[in-house]
Amino acid sequence: MADTKSSATDVVTAADRASEQWLREQLAAARPDDAVLGEEYGAEGAAGASGLTWVVDPVDGTVNYLYGLPAWGVSVACVVGDPRTPGAWRTVAGAVGAPVWGELFHAGLGQGAVLQGPDGRERSLAVTSLEDPGRALVGTGFGYDAGRRREQGRVAAALLPQVRDLRRMGSAALDLCCVAAGRLDAYYEKGTQVWDHAAGVLVVSEAGGVVGGLGGAPLGDPVVVAGGPSVGSWLHDELVRLEA
Known part of the structure; x- marks a missing residue:
């Protein structure tokens, strides 16, 4: 079942809300002093005292998810500063899971970027060097x-x-x-x-x-x-x- 947000083409499903609620519960248990900002529930909940905020998109690509297309993911980032203000934050850790692809992309500041594939193996990521x-x-x-x-x-x-x-x-x-x-x-x-x-x-x-x-x-x-x-x-x- 899907509702709409900003327009008739901007949809939100029960999965978006349930996924974000689950992520919030896990973060509250593991990082009780951190704040959380999510697409579906905004800054609802703990204000945070650590200076860190977890920014979550429970289903990025909701229309794809709704139509059974594989290109959707779950995005979680830990940022320093206020993510509600452009330019006032920076990401120190981030992960994007693509459940249908069986892949997890993750990175830590100064630690490189890694892809964990469907077989569980990890490899370092590098952008292309194309010049043309x-x-x-x-x-x-x-x-x-x-x-x-x-x-x-x-x-x-x-x-x-x-x-x-x-x-x-x-x-x-x-x-x-x-x-x-x-x-x-x-x-x-x-x-x-x-x-x-x-x-x-x-x-x-x-x-x-x-x-x-x-x-x-x-x-x-x-x-x-x-x-x-x-x-x-x-x-x-x-x-x-x-x-x-």
């Missing part, structure tokens, strides 16, 4: 508001002739992890929320990628762009030129 944007596979996403979608369509149309292709997976957290794993050369999206990208941006940076906002703006205010050093930098500059 014309050969780049670029991920993106679209918002729920019709006006925002029209603008995002304009930007995508301008980028498409310049790259190998665009991919719209439907989960910002998994898009970022795919950049870290070299499955995408770069990714950008306008309008993501902190719970969408807090874990994934650390996975990308610890895999050697570049990640940030546009023109020095904070992450997600309003754009997130990530990629290997060369293509990621090119994409950033092109998005600035396009006034994305």
